[in-house]
Amino acid sequence: MKAKVVSVSPKGDYQLRDGKTLYKFFVSMDNGDSGEYSSVKPDQDKFVVGQEVEYELSNTQYGNKIKPVYAQGGYTPSYSSGGDDKQKMIVKQSCLKAAVDLLKDKGAKSTDVLKVADSFVEWVLESKQEDTTYQTHFSAREEVATNGQATTDGLPF
Numbered sequence: 192m193k194a195k196v197v198s199v200s201p202k203g204d205y206q207l208r209d210g211k212t213l214y215k216f217f218v219s220m221d222n223g224d225s226g227e228y229s230s231v232k233p234d235q236d237k238f239v240v241g242q243e244v245e246y247e248l249s250n251t252q253y254g255n256k257i258k259p260v261y262a263q264g265g266y267t268p269s270y271s272s273g274g275d276d277k278q279k280m281i282v283k284q285s286c287l288k289a290a291v292d293l294l295k296d297k298g299a300k301s302t303d304v305l306k307v308a309d310s311f312v313e314w315v316l317e318s319k320q321e322d323t324t325y326q327t328h329f330s331a332r333e334e335v336a337t338n339g340q341a342t343t344d345g346l347p348f
Contacts, residue, residue, distance in 0.1 A: 193245045194220035196238045202227065218257050224248050226257030279316065286311035 202215040211231065218238045219225040226248055228238060237259040238244060245260040290308035299307075 192222075192224065192248065193243060194222040194224060195243045196240050197221050199235075199238050199240055204233070220246070224255075224257070226255030227253075228257050279312075282315050283308070283312050286315060 196218065198217075198219045200217045202217050204212050204214045206212055213229045213231060214233045214235065216228045216230065216235055216238065217225065218228050224246075228235065230237065238246075238257075247258050247260055249256050287304070287308040289311055290304045294304050294307060
């Protein structure tokens with residue numbers, strides 16, 4: 192409902208179990224509605240005489256209660272990107288998982304998994320750009336198998 196506030200009268204206060212004090216006000220509207228409003232502030236500012244306000248009115252065993260309606264969308268949570276360090280950690284975690292998934296049935300050691308994960312991280316973050324194709328990578332692997340020397344990329348596959 193929406194109406195103009197005609198009067199606001201303080202009606203005392205009361206203590207909650209947690210020790211907080213609530214201040215009671217009797218509020219009257221120009222359409223004839225009225226009720227008790229409880230505020231945490233002794234000088235409430237939700238119902239101001241002369242201003243139009245949107246409110247809810249409910250009839251309880253203790254009489255009519257009135258409360259303001261808060262505008263929807265007034266609070267927009269802020270989702271921070273967390274900065275570069277947080278983003279880098281997310282990339283590293285997902286690359287580690289991808290490396291584990293890739294090598295889990297290949298009998299790879301943890302150091303091998305970490306090397307693969309690091310290479311994925313470098314690729315995702317574009318730290319190191321190498322022109323390596325599937326063909327050039329695996330032809331280098333075949334060369335290792337024939338001459339026993341390690342490859343230069345440090346990848347175990």
